[in-house]
Amino acid sequence: MVMLFIDHLPIWALFIVTVILALVFIEIGFRLGRFRRKRSDQEQPAPVGAMVGATLGLLAFTLAFTFGMAASRHDARKQLVLDEANAVAATFLRSQLLPQPYRDEIQNLLREYVDVRLEAVANPEKLAAGIARSGELHRLLWKQTVIVAEKHPTPINGLFITSLNMVIDLHAKRITASTRNRIPPTIWIALYMVAFLAMMAVGYHTGLSGSRRSIAALFQALAFSAVLMLIADLDTPQEGLLKVGQEAMTDVQTMMQTSWR
Numbered sequence: 001m002v003m004l005f006i007d008h009l010p011i012w013a014l015f016i017v018t019v020i021l022a023l024v025f026i027e028i029g030f031r032l033g034r035f036r037r038k039r040s041d042q043e044q045p046a047p048v049g050a051m052v053g054a055t056l057g058l059l060a061f062t063l064a065f066t067f068g069m070a071a072s073r074h075d076a077r078k079q080l081v082l083d084e085a086n087a088v089a090a091t092f093l094r095s096q097l098l099p100q101p102y103r104d105e106i107q108n109l110l111r112e113y114v115d116v117r118l119e120a121v122a123n124p125e126k127l128a129a130g131i132a133r134s135g136e137l138h139r140l141l142w143k144q145t146v147i148v149a150e151k152h153p154t155p156i157n158g159l160f161i162t163s164l165n166m167v168i169d170l171h172a173k174r175i176t177a178s179t180r181n182r183i184p185p186t187i188w189i190a191l192y193m194v195a196f197l198a199m200m201a202v203g204y205h206t207g208l209s210g211s212r213r214s215i216a217a218l219f220q221a222l223a224f225s226a227v228l229m230l231i232a233d234l235d236t237p238q239e240g241l242l243k244v245g246q247e248a249m250t251d252v253q254t255m256m257q258t259s260w261r
Helices: 002-007 011-038 045-095 100-123 123-152 155-180 185-209 216-235 247-257
Strands: none
Touching: 002 123, 011 185, 011 216, 045 155, 045 185, 045 216, 045 247, 100 123, 100 216, 100 247, 123 155
């Protein structure tokens, strides 16, 4: 449910919703603190301030933990793009050593494979179709490779098979990293719970101390929401501003279409 909520909201909409909710919880805490101040003289602001500080520290730790998780997975996706581009390039170059007519057939399939991968990344709505077509191309490539290996069993064919296996393995790793290896919903729930409780605690301390509402609460809500937006952006590779660059695959595409025909 949480993942559906995050995935189906644009990043800017998630930011606005988070700001509004944070301000609502601050207001709830403020009204509760003001109510307690009028009804009881036993609760003092100083001890509550210490607890609020501890809650904000826990929020900062949770944000840092979640951001580190999202950033590390984003870096892993970038590395997988480079690894896959290198594997495809090596497979294409080694295919030059294969006999005809299999060489041209395999090279055409590899060219289409790169085109499909780049098209799927550029158009998220075509991602599912791109993954399906990539699987079909794997089967066609492997079918041609089996024929070559049976008719021309040479050590050179072994090198080509090794690189093709790597391409297939890296495809599976990229799919896992981009669509399945996400921040777990439990962590998102815990993060939002800690955040909104911290916002409520800040508002409660303000109301208990007798202070008026401060514009600093808006700044706090904006800052928290900006960090949440950044984490969500890192965790959704098909959307947002922080997309994984495909320059390495584009370079391979150019190499295939020009110099090595």
